[in-house]
């Protein structure tokens with residue numbers, strides 16, 4: 001099996017969430033033949049999606065914004081630029097990040113998961129993607145190819161099979177990749193609110209012992225929150241008005257009283273580190289390859305960076321699933337992913353830990369020291385921006 005004619009597709013991608021769908025689009029635009037397998041295709045009617053706001057909001061870095069813009073899927077509407085961020089410790093510590101201090105128009109962009117996903121799926125249709133709306137049943141690989149068989153009995157062969165099937169990846173398990181899972185014993189609560197005071201494009205984050213609360217600005221004087229907490233069960237049982245009061249209080253009424261505008265969702269927070277992100281003719285991307293604590297809003301950003309890395313490598317290669325290419329992909333992504341996972345983990349544990357005497361004072365003092373150090377602060381901003 002070395003002739004291209006014997007493949008049904010160049011690449012088969014399992015999972016059409018933000019990361020898998022973006023890779024499919026990037027490869028189609030390179031002229032590759034792509035099959036996208038998605039068990040639950042998203043809604044793509046932008047008019048009806050604009051009737052309400054999605055509580056699943058992402059902070060997308062400027063580097064990834066440029067990438068999505070180049071693919072032609074960046075929405076002009078329903079996006080909020082963040083130009084400032086205020087972070088408060090659980091004592092006297094405070095640090096602020098300012099776009100102007102690093103001469104950039106904004107730190108990142110807030111936008112809805114489902115709206116961006118719809119834009120990408122509309123572009124996929126325009127670019128002639130093949131979609132299979134079925135679950136995969138089995139997978140076989142050899143030195144030259146990967147073959148996937150679906151529940152509907154159909155089988156397809158490709159040079160490369162990509163697993164973009166999320167945190168509990170089926171493909172990862174099928175090819176026998178072990179994964180280290182480290183639960184934070186917390187859930188992330190997300191919901192949107194309208195505010196009394198304007199946010200002026202500023203994001204806020206409060207470390208509250210083990211809990212972390214973020215206010216993320218949205219258009220039309222709204223915010224989205226991510227509250228990482230071990231009290232999720234109690235908080236999500238509250239009536240809307242009571243929950244809004246708790247969120248306003250936890251955020252020191254910085255934006256005044258809040259009014260809940262969406263349902264409230266909660267997710268388990270788990271760091272996942274697969275032993276490897278490649279196997280014979282297989283690569284993992286996005287949450288299938290890594291999950292991080294949401295405190296830095298970097299989960300999907302890491303996934304978009306996987307897409308850029310893998311699609312660049314595939315653009316330059318004739319054997320697009322070769323072992324040397326896959327090893328290069330793994331090598332290129334490992335450091336950035338591990339640094340982000342350890343960074344988020346370290347920060348989470350620093351504030352969750354009260355066992356050592358003086359640790360509370362020290363961590364708040366640390367925030368103040370970073371706040372005064374232009375150099376370290378600029379480096380942190382640039383890293384979060386993907387620069």
Ligand SMILES: Cc1cc2nc3c(=O)[nH]c(=O)nc-3n(C[C@H](O)[C@H](O)[C@H](O)COP(=O)(O)OP(=O)(O)OC[C@H]3O[C@@H](n4cnc5c(N)ncnc54)[C@H](O)[C@@H]3O)c2cc1C
Nearest residue numbers: 015017018019039059165166188286287297298299300301
């Ligand atoms: C509370 C919280 C807040 C977050 N905030 C941010 C943020 O601000 N910024 C940020 O960058 N990230 C954030 N993240 C992380 C972000 O949600 C994920 O990193 C991102 O959604 C991963 O995208 P993905 O495409 O890899 O996976 P998913 O979105 O999980 O997509 C996987 C897709 O695969 C499909 N699928 C799965 N199995 C199969 C199968 N067997 N057959 C066919 N299809 C299949 C699913 O239907 C789905 O469409 C947050 C996460 C949480 C929990």
